[in-house]
Amino acid sequence: MENRIVNVGTGPAELFGQRTSPVEMHARQVIADASGFRRRFETGAELYFKSVPSRGGSYWKFQDAARFELWAIDLAAHRTQLVRVGPKLDYCLRDLKRVRGGPAVRRHAFFPSCNQRAGKREVTLGTSVGWADAYPSTYPDNWIDVTGLRGCFAIVHRVDPLHHIFESNEANNLSSTTVRLPYEPGPQRCPRAAPAPPQPAP
Secondary structure, eight states: OOEEEEOOSSSOEEEEEEEEETTEEEEEEEEEOTTOOEEEEEEEEEEEEEEEGGGTEEEEEETTSEEEEEEEEOTTOOEEEEEEEOSOOOBOOOOOEEOOOSTTSOSSOOSOSOOOOTTOSEEEEEEOTTEEEEEOTTSTTOOOOOTTOOEEEEEEEEESTTOOSOOSOSTTOEEEEEEEESOOSSOOOOOOOOOOOOOOOO
């Protein structure tokens, strides 16, 4: 499944990691106040040096950055029970695609591609305002095992499920689509959820 994590806030989603083991870093979130003074905050975030052989090696990634979930739904399309969870949990956080405009959005990427240096003692990961860390459907682990399932389900992509990033708005962290299994292209003939009410401004 193609997916992306978009920063729609007023400042970068930035994590500063420091080595705690050969494959792990303890991370703190970097937040600047109105004057531009930057501070680091404990959020429980962890970075891991994750092996992705089909993509050219290993990378420092933010653990539990997002999660694919499959939910059973009722006749009103309400999610009723979590059925399966996909293996994709860890993301680099980077400026890969500029997906929004505006005066606060950088024209060029600021946070670089995924760090592959195993010996680094410190690493910074981040996504700028209006930019996205995006992954195509062919990327490793972008799937949920649906073997043996029949009927209508909701596929949910949930960002920061363990709340390890401080955000100005926690109400915009998931996207969802409904699918009938076994899957066939075309109309899914499933209940359609009512549009979500507008969220108040943070």
